[in-house]
Amino acid sequence: MSTNSVAIVFDIRKKNFYSLTSLIATIDGDTNLKALDQIITGDLSSNDIKSLLKKYTKLIIAYSFRTSQLEEIYTKMKTFYSSLSTDEIHRVTFIAGGSHPTGDPLTTLKFGFDFSFIGEAEYSLPFFLKSFLEKEDIYETPGITFLENEISLSSTSRPLPINLDDYPFLSKKRKLYPPLEITRGCGFACAFCQVPMLFKHRIRHRSPEIIIELVKWMVTEKLNDIRFITPNSFGYMSKSARSVNQEGIMHLLEGIRSIKGIRNIFYGTFPGEVRPETVSEELLTKIKPLITNRRISIGLQSGSNKVLREIRRGHTVEEAVSAIDILLASGFTPIVDIIVGLPGATEDDEEQTIQVIEDLVQKQAIIRAHVFMPLPGTALEDSIYQPIFPEIRKKLGRLSTIGKIEGNWNQQELYAKRAWEMIQDMQSVSPLSREDNH
Numbered sequence: 477m478s479t480n481s482v483a484i485v486f487d488i489r490k491k492n493f494y495s496l497t498s499l500i501a502t503i504d505g506d507t508n509l510k511a512l513d514q515i516i517t518g519d520l521s522s523n524d525i526k527s528l529l530k531k532y533t534k535l536i537i538a539y540s541f542r543t544s545q546l547e548e549i550y551t552k553m554k555t556f557y558s559s560l561s562t563d564e565i566h567r568v569t570f571i572a573g574g575s576h577p578t579g580d581p582l583t584t585l586k587f588g589f590d591f592s593f594i595g596e597a598e599y600s601l602p603f604f605l606k607s608f609l610e611k612e613d614i615y616e617t618p619g620i621t622f623l624e625n626e627i628s629l630s631s632t633s634r635p636l637p638i639n640l641d642d643y644p645f646l647s648k649k650r651k652l653y654p655p656l657e658i659t660r661g662c663g664f665a666c667a668f669c670q671v672p673m674l675f676k677h678r679i680r681h682r683s684p685e686i687i688i689e690l691v692k693w694m695v696t697e698k699l700n701d702i703r704f705i706t707p708n709s710f711g712y713m714s715k716s717a718r719s720v721n722q723e724g725i726m727h728l729l730e731g732i733r734s735i736k737g738i739r740n741i742f743y744g745t746f747p748g749e750v751r752p753e754t755v756s757e758e759l760l761t762k763i764k765p766l767i768t769n770r771r772i773s774i775g776l777q778s779g780s781n782k783v784l785r786e787i788r789r790g791h792t793v794e795e796a797v798s799a800i801d802i803l804l805a806s807g808f809t810p811i812v813d814i815i816v817g818l819p820g821a822t823e824d825d826e827e828q829t830i831q832v833i834e835d836l837v838q839k840q841a842i843i844r845a846h847v848f849m850p851l852p853g854t855a856l857e858d859s860i861y862q863p864i865f866p867e868i869r870k871k872l873g874r875l876s877t878i879g880k881i882e883g884n885w886n887q888q889e890l891y892a893k894r895a896w897e898m899i900q901d902m903q904s905v906s907p908l909s910r911e912d913n914h
């Protein structure tokens with residue numbers, strides 16, 4: 477046995493290590509959790525768990541996942557439940573967090589997770605782990621859900637949103653370097669998006685000084701490409717959703733650019749696109765000499781004003797196109813996000829979107845197409861999955877073949893359909909239980 481007899485195992489994927497890195501680094505730095513080993517792995521198997529249980533008396537196995545990963549996670553959990561012995565399965569606690577567990581804790585718990593964390597977990601997870609280690613009441617942890625008597629869903633109230641400056645955003649110890657999260661939370665309420673549900677409408681920014689200091693260290697480690705995570709790059713340091721704090725943005729970018737040895741700064745690109753109303757020629761002129769990228773990602777989502785209203789986007793087609801024109805005139809290539817298959821979008825609405833796409837492509841914009849997936853916890857979570865209209869599919873396919881549309885929308889359509897079907901099916905399925913196979 478290890479000196480520590482309890483370990484937490486994070487089974488991380490390329491897709492989800494962004495959000496987990498802060499948690500992993502927070503646990504590493506928490507002096508209350510010294511008696512806990514932390515294991516970071518990818519694609520954990522039943523045999524891995526069996527081996528770890530020879531070393532530890534108890535394991536906490538943690539997953540963070542999105543709705544598109546439902547099938548993969550359920551398959552994994554069923555394998556664990558069926559292949560671990562009675563003794564082994566009783567020594568493992570399964571926990572989950574992230575966008576799907578936050579929006580749909582019931583399905584998550586039915587997958588066999590013992591606890592599903594709600595929203596950000598930098599405060600609640602260490603609280604839970606400390607209670608676990610000290611054999612205190614883990615059910616007192618804020619921001620968790622669990623099943624009582626395998627049927628009824630119980631939850632505790634969410635903790636207050638954290639101050640980003642108080643928490644790490646990468647893990648030096650474990651060499652996990654996601655893009656730098658500079659802002660969390662969004663003041664908009666797009667009906668398809670899980671960000672407001674995950675973080676409420678509390679916009680929080682990380683201070684430029686803290687980011688600049690970290691980048692200085694990154695450069696010494698030859699981490700010379702700097703990217704950012706934010707719901708809206710041009711909203712950095714602003715107090716409200718629609719306003720722009722040019723001074724704050726310039727403070728950050730000038731500070732980073734002045735670091736000796738800095739190479740590439742990518743700002744306004746994935747995973748930190750920009751909102752149309754925050755685009756201005758003045759801002760673009762100021763930031764252009766400081767940043768490396770000449771592509772900027774911007775959300776349009778639909779070419780129909782009716783659909784934009786229904787999804788509460790907060791801008792019109794014309795406003796978004798005008799922002800795209802400003803990007804083009806300022807020497808940037810706009811990467812324009814579009815969602816097809818949105819609820820309420822008729823074939824005529826989708827035709828309008830194709831028309832706008834064709835106009836934008838003529839202007840040398842690049843389109844990134846996504847397929848609508850009803851995501852739990854959003855205003856559209858109860859929407860029925862609808863396939864893309866055949867004529868629209870044909871037109872998207874043609875644009876895709878000539879390289880005018882990016883994005884794996886064909887695969888997304890499969891994921892969307894399968895995830896939607898699974899959520900429906902899970903309504904009549906009983907939770908995986910430790911007693912079932914033993």
Ligand code: SF4
Nearest residue numbers: 662664666669671707
């Ligand atoms: S899509 Fe963007 S702007 Fe809309 S709620 Fe989500 S993060 Fe905010």
